[in-house]
Amino acid sequence: MTDVSGLSIGILGGTGDQGKGLAVRFAQAGHRVLIGSRSPERARQAAAEIGHGAAGAGNAEVAAEADIVIVAVPYDGHKALLESLREPLAGKIVVDCVNPLGFDKQGAYALPVEEGSAAQQAAAVLPDSRVVAAFHHVSAVLLMDPAVEKVDLDVLVLGDDREATDLVQALAAQIPGVRGVYGGRLRNAFQVEALTANLISINRRYKAHAGLRVTDV
């Protein structure tokens, strides 16, 4: 498996639940974690809560400084933020975990994305970055719960750059209990993002924090 030790991890939108949950687990695994936010002050507050040497800064600074950058911002604003960070993100592995979802009285549903998926949108606006899609289904609640020693799910990792997907699979495996499983090319990212709506339906029906495991792998 690719050696990811020593890599610093930046998390854009690291003050949201999903970003913060991932930040906690990567910081605990010994990575230098840089929390990014529109507000450097809020980023520093979140980093202080996370501890383990995590630091906070504005999104642009984090994009420039981190070895790998995870995008965990709300879908609304996703495209504009990445467009503004094209230069600092050039040459880097950018891991998109954004789920374009809408919500109404009947629950969650998938939003259409002009580029095909949030990950393909990222790839379109970041032509010089190596975009990988991953971490869509990880429950923020479980990530942030210190009582959960092992997170019982597989992270599907999608992308067109084998070296990059291998690395992100290894990164996923830094979270105790998690496997990173290759899940296909970026053109098949929409359904992985959208499936989060189904997991939300499952969570409601079964009062669960559902995840997925891939069998026979």
Add this chain to the structure above:
Amino acid sequence: MTDVSGLSIGILGGTGDQGKGLAVRFAQAGHRVLIGSRSPERARQAAAEIGHGAAGAGNAEVAAEADIVIVAVPYDGHKALLESLREPLAGKIVVDCVNPLGFDKQGAYALPVEEGSAAQQAAAVLPDSRVVAAFHHVSAVLLMDPAVEKVDLDVLVLGDDREATDLVQALAAQIPGVRGVYGGRLRNAFQVEALTANLISINRRYKAHAGLRVTDV
């Protein structure tokens, strides 16, 4: 769990791999299985191979006779077939397991569906039926392999009719090893169908017959 014993199961497109694999398992579980095909002769041949009392007939006859009808035809022709069976399928639970996929040198990819998904297409052309989406990810190879005593996966069952989804969940559980897990409303069927493309990518990469299990449920 809903009692499904004694229900006869019709399978439109029951001479294809997916339909035949399901037919074998339901026949083994004691259900009367009716294999449907455009060609009644091919349907009878498939039924003879399956044994366990399975019978074969034309699609229209099977649609009229069976208690529950599973749609396992190729996506190409799906809409036209169901339109032609609106009357015999009225009032029945219709289980759509069709995956609208395209294939090229890079593997499988999801096809857009005007109605949103194959299952929603079925619901649109069968307004008097109770359409449920299920069995998308079940490996035909594993279903048809008599050496596979237990099939290691969960079947996601989607629909807007609670009684119907409960029944199909119980039907899924007739296959040894399988659980039927509620997976959301029909409007979230597209991504479940499309995810079959990702499972095909996983199968190629890992030389596997991948399935999904839902954790914490």
